[in-house]
Amino acid sequence: MTDEAAGGAEGAAQSPKFEVVHQYIKDLSLEVPGAPQIFQTQSAPEVAVNVDVGVQPAGDNDYEIVLRIDARGQSGGSQLFIVELAYGGLFRTTGEVPQEHLQALLMIEGPRMLFPFARNVVATVTRDGGLPPLMISPIDFVQLFRNRIARAKEESAAQGDGDGAPA
Numbered sequence: 001m002t003d004e005a006a007g008g009a010e011g012a013a014q015s016p017k018f019e020v021v022h023q024y025i026k027d028l029s030l031e032v033p034g035a036p037q038i039f040q041t042q043s044a045p046e047v048a049v050n051v052d053v054g055v056q057p058a059g060d061n062d063y064e065i066v067l068r069i070d071a072r073g074q075s076g077g078s079q080l081f082i083v084e085l086a087y088g089g090l091f092r093t094t095g096e097v098p099q100e101h102l103q104a105l106l107m108i109e110g111p112r113m114l115f116p117f118a119r120n121v122v123a124t125v126t127r128d129g130g131l132p133p134l135m136i137s138p139i140d141f142v143q144l145f146r147n148r149i150a151r152a153k154e155e156s157a158a159q160g161d162g163d164g165a166p167a
Contacts, residue, residue, distance in 0.1 A: 016093065016094070017093065019092055023090070047072070047134065051067070051144065053067055064090055091106070
């Protein structure tokens with residue numbers, strides 16, 4: 001029984017893990033270019049939110065994942081606000097993470113773990129800037145990852161053609 005327990009402990013020690021070591025605001029900007037005039041009119045803004053994910057190696061088993069959020073609000077052709085946030089996390093893998101799963105882990109699970117905190121930063125900074133808190137809807141990081149892969153394949157195919165004509 002002792003040998004089995006020891007073997008089980010070794011197996012557990014080798015199982016892959018993915019954890020946040022630290023998270024931080026890398027860059028944050030709020031602009032309210034029309035203040036104070038925009039506060040004199042009360043029309044609901046049209047808000048456009050763009051999200052991007054970047055990954056950089058940061059050591060042997062460490063990776064920096066940066067979630068970039070760009071939110072812009074307009075009303076009647078006037079720019080009401082611009083929020084730009086780069087929210088980073090230092091992540092560590094331990095154990096044997098299969099190489100075919102690593103990219104998805106870094107591009108889906110990492111941002112999914114960071115998103116609630118980044119969303120809170122955006123809501124807080126817009127509220128503290130005198131605006132209603134901007135609550136960003138949940139993001140489908142799986143679809144974002146799939147779109148990135150599809151774009152990469154398209155770009156690769158276009159570069160491989162040479163003359164741009166269909167093969």
